[in-house]
Amino acid sequence: MRLLSPKKQRIYDICIVVSAIAAAFITVVSLNRGIYEVFPYFYLIPIVLIAFSRPKMSIYGTVAIGWLYFAIVFLIGLPDIRAYTLATVWFYIFVSLGVLISTYAQVYRKEGERTCGTYYNSQAGAFSYDRETFRIREANKKFAQIVRYDSDELLQKSLSDLIPDVAERESFIAKIRDNHRVGDIEVQFRAWDGSLRWALVSAAETGEPAVICTAVDITDNKLWQEAISQANKKLNLLNNVTRHDILNQLTALIGYLELSRQDTTDPIMLKYIEKEETAASAIRSQILFTRDYQNIGVHSPQWHNIAETISLASATIDPRKVFINVTLPPIEVYADPLLEKVFYNLIENSMRHGEHVTEIRIRSEEKEDGVDIIFEDNGAGVPDPQKEKIFRREYFKNTGFGLFLSREILAITNLTIRETGTQGQGARFIIHAPRETYRRIMQI
Template identity: 45%
Template structure:
C-alpha cells in the first residue's frame, strides 16, 4: 500500500493543478475503486486536498510548510500543540518572552503547564475547535516589566507529516513590530551617515541591507502561507478597488479561481444596488478608518452570499493610501435563518391579529403587555386605553395573587377555566380562558386567549331549566302511571279469585305479566332519567366501592380492593355501575366467595377489573348480557352500566372463563383517569 501511495503522490507532484480518480486510475493502471481508496486516504491524512469542479473531483498535494521551517523563520512567538493539546514545540522567541525553557513545557498538556494562566476557558474550548479546522484570532494584552504589550493571538489548524491533526498558536507582537520598524529606519539612517563618513564601510552596509531584505522577504512569505491557510476569507484591493490578492477561502466562497479574481474590480462581485454603499465604505477607508459591516456578494453562479467584512486601510510608510485589507466571514446561513425568523414573526403576528379570540398577555403584576384587535373589540377599549389596563380592570374573578401563583409555580402548561369580564361600557360577559405561561425577554408572563361564552351559558341555563321541568313532568307522569298499574294489578288479582275458568285464568295471567313488565319499565325510566343530567366528575374508585359496600349485603364474601388512589372521570351514577357488578356476582355467581377489584396499565390506557370466583358466564352470553331486557332479574342492570360508562368514553366487556368466574374489564382512556396527590404512581 505504501508503494501505491508513493506512486500516487509522485504523479500528483507532476500535476500540481490536480487529477481526477479516472486520470490516476488510467496513468497508474489501477482499477477505479483502488485509486479512489488511496486518494481518499491521502485526503484524510492531510497529504492531499480535494476540490470539486462540477461533478468532477480533483485531487492535488497539500501545500503546507514544514513545522521546523516555520519555527526557524518566524519572528513571532509560536507554540505547537498536538491533538491532545500536549506541547510539542516552541520557538526561542516564545521561550524567551514567557521566561520558560523548552524542557519545562515540552510534553506537558497546556492546561496543566505553567502557561495555562495565559489562556481563558473559552480559548481552551476554541483550541479544540481549531483541531477540527476552525481557526481563531484574538486580541491579547500583557503587562510585563511595567509596559503594556499587545499581541494578535492566532489559533491555526495544522497537520503533522504523519497526518495527525495539530494546532499552532502564534503571538504576533504588534508593539515590537512598530519598535522594530523605528529601529530599522534609525539603523538605515545611521548606515547612510556612516556611508558618507566612511566609504570603506560601503560594502559591509550593503551586505547588511541585503540580509535584512532577505529576512523581510522570508517573513513575508511566511505570513503569506499563514494567510493562505486561514479559515477566513482574506483579500486585498488597490486604491482603484481592484483585487490584488485573495486567499483560497475567498475563492471557495465566491466560486471563482484566483486567476479569475485577481485584477478584477471589487464591484464586479456586488449587486448593482449595493455599489453606492460600497463606494461610501471605500471612501471611509481612504480617510484611514477601519470598520466592520455586512455585505451581500454575488457568487459566480449568480447566487447571493452574505459576508461579515472587517476592513482596514493599507498605507505606505509615507502614510499614503495604498488599498484596503479585508477579512470576510460567510454568514449566508445566519442571514437565511434571520430572514426565516422574520417571516415567521410576521406570520405569527398576522395569526394573532386575525384571530377572533381575545388574545392578551399580562405580566406578574397583572399589567396588560400585549393584545390583539379582537381583545380591544371584546372589552370596548382603544389601543391607547389598553396600554394602561390591569387585569383587575376587566376580570371580576381572577385576582393578582392567582396570576402570580400560576407564574411562580412553573407548572402552568395549559389551563382552561371560566371567568367573567367587565367591559368598558359596564356590561358583563362570561368567557372561557385558555392560558399558559410564556417567557418574553427573560420575563415570565401569562398568555391567555378569551372566548365569549355568554350565549352558551344562557343556552346551558335554559337547557338545565328545561331538563328540570321535563324531569318533574316525567316524575309526576310516572307516579300516576304506577298508581294506575297498581290498581290494574289489584283488579287482575280479584278476577283471578272470582273466575275459576281455566280458559280465562290463562288470559288473566298474561295480562298480569304484561302489567309487571310495564311496571319494571317505568321503574327503569326513574333510574335512567338521571343519566347524563349532571356533568361528569372525578371520582376515586376506592371511595365509590366503599360507599356501595356500606349498603350492600355481601355476607361472608371477601371484597379485595386494590385500586390505590386511582380516580376516573365518570357520570355521577358510577356508583350504580359498581353496585350492579357486585350485585350480579352475588346473585348469579352461585358459589362466589371473593370479589377482587384491581387495575392495570395497557399503554396509555388503564383497565379497571371486577372479577369473582363463581361459575362464570357462557361464551354465547358475554355480549348479550349488556343488551336491554336480557337476564333473570330486571334485565337492565348491565345495559344501564354500559350506558353510564359510555358518557365519558369508558368501555366495558366480560372476559372471564366459565367455571373460574366472571371478569368485567372497563377500559379507560388517558384523559379519563388520574391518580390522587398521595399516590406513588
C-alpha cells in the same frame, strides 16, 4: 413585542434630531476649547436611536451623521493632521457601526414583526397584564372583540375591570402565581356593554413583569350548554311527574287485579288475571328503569378515584359472606358521575346470580392503549351464548337492566365493558378505559 406606534415614532424622530444637534453643538464647543477626545462619543446616541427606531434608514442616517461630524471638524478644527486623521477614523467607525447595528436591527425588527403579526392577528384572543399592578399591557384585536373594547381602551383597564368577580379573579391570579404556567381556565370577563363573556384562558409568566395570556371565546358554547341543561331539567321534571302519575295508576290497577282475584273462582278468569298481573309488573319494572336511565349523561363527566368509587358502591350492599378484595393502584378514570352505579350493579349481579359466590376480586392491568379494570368472582359464571346478551335491554332477570345501564354509563366517555369469564369458574368483566380517560394519582 408591540410595534412602535406613530406617536412613539415621532418621539424617537425628535430625539434623533435633538441628539444630533446636541452632538454638533458639543463638537463646536469642544473644538473651540481644544478638546479632541470626548465629543465623538456623543454621536453614538443618534446613531443608536436611528438603528432602533428606523432600521431601514439606519445606514443613510449614520452616513449623514458621520459627514456632519467630519464637516464640523474640517471646518472648525485646527489644521492639525492628527485631528483630521482621528476625524476620518471616527467617520469610518460611525459608518461601520451604523451598518452593523442596522443589519442586526433589521433582523430583530423582522422577527418582531413576525411575532407581533402572529400575536395581533391571531384568531385566538391574546393579552398581557402587569404582574404587580395587574394593568393590561397589551391586547390583540381578537381579545378586544371578545370583551367588546377598543384595543387602545383596554390598555387603560386592569384585571379588576375585566374579571369583576373577586373570588374568581384571585383564584385566576393565584393559579398563575403558584404554577407559573396554566391552561384551560374558564374565566368570565365583563365586556364593555356590561355583559359577561366566557373564555378559556391559558397563561404563562415570562422573565418580564408581564404575564401573557391567550383566550378562546366559549360564550356561545356556555349558553348552548345552559340551554341544553335547562331543557334537560324540564324534560326530567316532566318525566318524573309523568312517571309518578303512571306508577300511581299502575298501583291502583294492581290493587284492583288483586281484588278481582279474590272475587272470582273461575279458573279461566284467574289465568287472565295472572297474565295481567305479570304484564303490570313488567310495566312497572320498565317505568322504574326509565328513572335510572334518564340520569345518564345529565351531568358532566368527572375524574373518579376507582378504589374510592368501589368502596362507596360496596358500602350500600350487604356483602353477606362475600369477601370483596380490591387491589388497585392509585388511578382515576374520567367517567359519568353514575360510575359508582356500574360497580354497584356488578357486585349486586354477582351476589344475585353467582349462586355460590364467596369472593369478588377487583384489580387492574395497564395496556398500551389504556387500562383494564378487571372484576372477577368465583360463582357460576355466564354461559358463552349469553355473554353479549346480558348487556342488552331486552335480556334481564328480576329487576333487570343493570348491565345494560352499566354499558351505557361507561359509553358516555368511551369506556367499554365485556364479559370474558368461564362458565362454572366465575364471571369476569373487563372495563377498558382508553389512555386519555385515566391517569395515575400523584402521591404527595
